[in-house]
Each structure stands twice: as C-alpha cells, then as structure tokens.
Amino acid sequence: MGKTIIDKIWENHQVVSEENKPDLLYIDLHLIHEVTSPQAFAGLKEKNRPVRRPDLCFATMDHNIPTVDRFNIKDETSRMQVETLEKNCIEFGIRLEGLESEHQGIVHVIGPELGLTHPGKTIVCGDSHTSTHGAFGALSFGIGTSEVEHVLATQTLWQNKPKQMNVRIDGELGFGVTAKDVILWFIGQYGTNVGTGHIIEFSGSTVRSLSMEQRMTLCNMSIEAGAKASVIAPDEITFNYIKGKEFAPKDSEFESRCAAWKELISDIDASYDKTIEINASDIEPMVTWGTTPSMCLPVNSQIPASEESLKNALDYMGFKGKENIKDIQVQHVFIGSCTNSRISDLVEASKVVLGEKVHPGVRAIVVPGSQTVKREAEQLGLDRIFLDAGFEWRDSGCSMCLGMNDDIVPEGERCASTSNRNFAGRQGKGARTHLVSPVMAAAAAVKGKFTDVRSFMLTKNTEVNQYAGT
Structure with missing residues (x-):
C-alpha cells in the first residue's frame, strides 16, 4: 500500500511510536507571537528549564499591534503582552521581529516570505491558522499554550495521527473567482465539520495551477472546515517561491533539497479515509451571510x-x-x-x-x-x-x-x-x-x-x- 504525503512527513518526524498511543513528533519550526506565549515562558521559568532549540524558534508581534501609530499601544494588556514577548526572546535567545523590525508582520505571512517555511517540515504555532504553511507541503498546525511550553522545552510534541482526506479540485476557475472563493464554497457545501479529525490534502489540476499565495489562502481556511491541518504537495511553483529567500537553502544545498522535496507526493496507490471531488467551474464569487x-x-x-x-x-x-x-x-x-x-x-x-x-x-x-x-x-x-x-x-x-x-x-x-x-x-x-x-x-x-x-x-x-x- 502506498503512502500519502502526510504519511511520509509524519513518519519522518516520529521520535517515539507505540501502538494505541500518541506519537512523539519532532518539530522543525516553532513560530511564536505575543498572545499565546507568555504563560508558556512563565512555565519554563517556574521549572527552571531552558528553551531546547532557540534556533528553531522564531517570534513576531502581530495580534495586538496598532496599524496606526504602531508604537503607541494603548491597551494595557496588549502592551504588556508585547513587552513580555520582547523580554522572553532576549532571555531565551530567540530571534524576534519586533515593532522596529523591517520584517515585522503577521506570523503566517512572514514565515513563508522569509523562507522559513519548507516542504516536509513540521511547523507549530499557538495560532489555529498555522495550517497556512501546509501550502508548501509542510505538516503545520496550531497548538495550545501548554503545548507551546512543551515544544519550547523539548522541541517535540505528542500527537495522535489524524485521519486523512483528499479534496481533489479539477478544472479552470472562472473569471473573478479566487482561491478565497474556492475554500468558502467548499465550506459552504460541506460544512464546518467536514474535516473534523482529518488532515486534508488538496490536490487536482486547479490546485496545481494556483500560485503559492493562493495556495496559502486555501490552506489557511481549511481550519474553518474543522480540519487539523491541510497540505499541498510541493512542485516547481513551490521551489521557485522559496528560492533566494533569506532563510532558504543556498546554491547546491537548495538543489539537493529540491530533489528530496520532489519525493513529497502521495503515491498513486495511497489510500485516504475520505475523498471529495470538486469541479472548479461550479464555484462563483462567494459571500458569507x-x-x-x-x-x-x-x-x-x-x-x-x-x-x-x-x-x-x-x-x-x-x-x-x-x-x-x-x-x-x-x-x-x-x-x-x-x-x-x-x-x-x-x-x-x-x-x-x-x-x-x-x-x-x-x-x-x-x-x-x-x-x-x-x-x-x-x-x-x-x-x-x-x-x-x-x-x-x-x-x-x-x-x-x-x-x-x-x-x-x-x-x-x-x-x-x-x-x-x-x-x-x-x-x-x-x-x-x-x-x-x-x-x-x-x-x-x-x-x-x-x-x-x-x-x-x-x-x-x-x-x-x-x-x-x-
């Protein structure tokens, strides 16, 4: 029996695996922001524990940040969260793109644009829309504050392997129809629970034709369909997007990585717990009511x-x-x-x-x-x-x-x-x-x-x- 891309990434990151128990997964990248991290860092300090791999952590400020007069955070709680993140990153040696950084932005925007997001990685963040990074062929999902602390301390995470769903979308999108319409249409047709207990793989000719930014939109909102995460197999569009970015592999290493990344596709005889087929021509511009x-x-x-x-x-x-x-x-x-x-x-x-x-x-x-x-x-x-x-x-x-x-x-x-x-x-x-x-x-x-x-x-x-x- 063949393996899906989800199987391949999961198995590559198993540290401990026992029958009828959760698997311990190694985490390649831990993204951090100001809202879900303070209690996690406080837990480390209480137990006198260091961050296991600060080099695999990356922080920014986004949720509480004013978009006008950005250095003037009026809400006391918001300001405290921002200041606490800055102090924690200094104390634990974690790179922070703070308010003065030219790279500051929404965590799921700056990760890909800086080249931190790669195919085959496991990526977590204390934010439900971490699924965005699945557009690159990464296994990425949101975690709670206690799990944030666990990853900070161990660079691992206990997880039960979810079921797998293949959402195959074929055909050409009509004029004025976007990736946002595709995911809204999907959720409108199948509901907010269709993906519950599953990781979704988006596939098909429509998906292959999307740009990386469009793929990120698709994966971003898979959470609203109830999914644990979503993933799209990487291809030349993926590799061209990553190439040359600040944290992307360089020169011969990049070529070597691309060769490995090309193997991150689901085998022809791979099986899924559920398959949904969609005709792209059925999709129109959507509005939630x-x-x-x-x-x-x-x-x-x-x-x-x-x-x-x-x-x-x-x-x-x-x-x-x-x-x-x-x-x-x-x-x-x-x-x-x-x-x-x-x-x-x-x-x-x-x-x-x-x-x-x-x-x-x-x-x-x-x-x-x-x-x-x-x-x-x-x-x-x-x-x-x-x-x-x-x-x-x-x-x-x-x-x-x-x-x-x-x-x-x-x-x-x-x-x-x-x-x-x-x-x-x-x-x-x-x-x-x-x-x-x-x-x-x-x-x-x-x-x-x-x-x-x-x-x-x-x-x-x-x-x-x-x-x-x-």
Missing part, C-alpha cells in the same frame, strides 16, 4: 428563509430571510489578515479600485500582512491607488481580523472582510462580518454594497476601452 463560514452563498443568491435552525444567525446579522445578497449595504471594508494580505491580494484589489472612489458611506482600510509587503506595494504604487480611491493605508498587523487591537467594527455595522472568521463578535461586540475575497471586498467598497465583481470589472473594462477609443 451568517455567523459561521459555512453560512455562505454565491453573490447573486438570496439569504435563506427564516427557520428555527437559522434564527440566531439571522437575528445577529439583522436579517429576516430571503434578502438579496447584492442588496446588503456595508459600512466597513477590510482587506488584510493572514488569509488575504499578501502582495498578490493587494495587486488584484487595486485593479478593482483603480480610478474609482470609495462609497461615501464606507470606511475602507488596507492592512498589508507584513512591513515587507507594505514596502513592495509602495514600490509598485499600490498605496497611491488605494489612497486616491479613499482607502486608508496602514502598517502591518492582524488588525480588523479579530477584536484584539484598535481596529474594531462598531456594534450593528457590517464589514466586508477578507479575513477567515465571521463569528459573532469576532471583529468587535455586535459586529456583523461578511467574508469575501479581496476583489469582492474592493468592489463592495466602491459600490457601498455587495456586487458581483465579474460584472463590475467587465463594465469597468468596457468603460476603459471606450475611453481609449478601442
């Missing part, structure tokens, strides 16, 4: 009729049922988060807003995923496109993805958000979150309500062509 990512429909749909099972979600979101999604007005637009704040996300959104103006009733913000992304965007002139349209251009951080910093959606108001969760209160008390792709968010900012970005762009292109006399 409720309080879980599974409450999601194509933009040209109606919200479901009111029924008992949906009452709480409809009430929280201020709907009676049967409203047209394209009639929903928004007061806020957020382009950012570890799901959709990379340079390609900003490039695509900028194409939508170029020459347009943000609707008078909308506050729209763009938050690059890292200071590196911000610099690159500014070199391309994207900041001017957004600013000229009426967007706010911010520093890097988790920002409006979650209510842990200054960027909050007021109670009862709606936000078209490129983040990953639309839970009640996620963006602030009483905030009403609608998850969309960057291009859908950009179109909503211009129109003041949800609109089909496909028709928006076709109309816009026609206007441009007419203006140019073509």
